[in-house]
Amino acid sequence: MFRVQTDARTAVLDVTDRVAGEVPDGVESGLCTVFVPHTTAGVTLQEAESGLLADIEQFVETFAPSDGDYRHDRIDDNADAHLRAAVLGESVSIPIRAGKLALGTWQSVLFVECDGPRTRQVEVVVTE
Ligand code: ZN
Numbered sequence: 001m002f003r004v005q006t007d008a009r010t011a012v013l014d015v016t017d018r019v020a021g022e023v024p025d026g027v028e029s030g031l032c033t034v035f036v037p038h039t040t041a042g043v044t045l046q047e048a049e050s051g052l053l054a055d056i057e058q059f060v061e062t063f064a065p066s067d068g069d070y071r072h073d074r075i076d077d078n079a080d081a082h083l084r085a086a087v088l089g090e091s092v093s094i095p096i097r098a099g100k101l102a103l104g105t106w107q108s109v110l111f112v113e114c115d116g117p118r119t120r121q122v123e124v125v126v127t128e
Contacts, residue, residue: 001022001121001122001123001124002015002021002022002121002122002124003119003120003121003122004018004111004113004119004120004122005117005118005119005120006113006116006118006119006120007116007117008113008116008117009081009113009114009115009116009117010057010060010061010084010112010113010114010116011057011112011113011116011117012053012056012057012110012111012112012113013110013111013112013113014048014053014108014109014110015034015109015110015111015122016048016101016103016108016109018122019032019034019094019101019109019122019124020100020101022124022126023096023099023100023101023124023126024126025099026099027096027099027126027128028096028097028098028099029095029096029097029098030095030127030128031093031094031095031096031126031127032093032094032095032096032101032124032125032126033091033092033093033094033123033124033125033126033127034091034092034093034094034109034122034123034124035090035091035122035123035124035125036090036091036111036120036121036122036123037090037121037123038085038090038120038121039082039085040078040081040082040084040085040114040115041111041112041113041114041115041118041120042084042085042087042088042089042090042111042112042114043088043089043091043092043109043110043111043112043122044056044088044089044092044110044112045092045094045103045104045107045108045109045110046107046108046110047106047107047108048108048110053110056112060084060088060112060114061084063083063084063087064079064080064081064083064084064087065080066080068080070083078115080114081114081115082114084112084114085112085114085115088112088114092109096126
């Protein structure tokens, strides 16, 4: 497990190196599951190009607009963040081969904050 600190309501952070750092030495092949134990943040595998990171932030904000008429806002003014996180999903699985994350050439592990700024947890579970 590691923590990330986000600095805006919506933010996309490349956490690939931190996930890779959680793979124990000696694990040559297996599966790495990255799990975000939150209902207003998500994780996805995408290209970590700076323009695309900004595009993802903008896209996330449009598929559940902040000014929507949400019932959850009556008790907790963040329904948009829950809906955004629900679409993104809370986990990804990455094969481990030759002791390394077997990501595609352009894939990075992106943590997506939908209701920041906050300190968040990212769980990493490795099975051989
Ligand atoms: Zn809520």
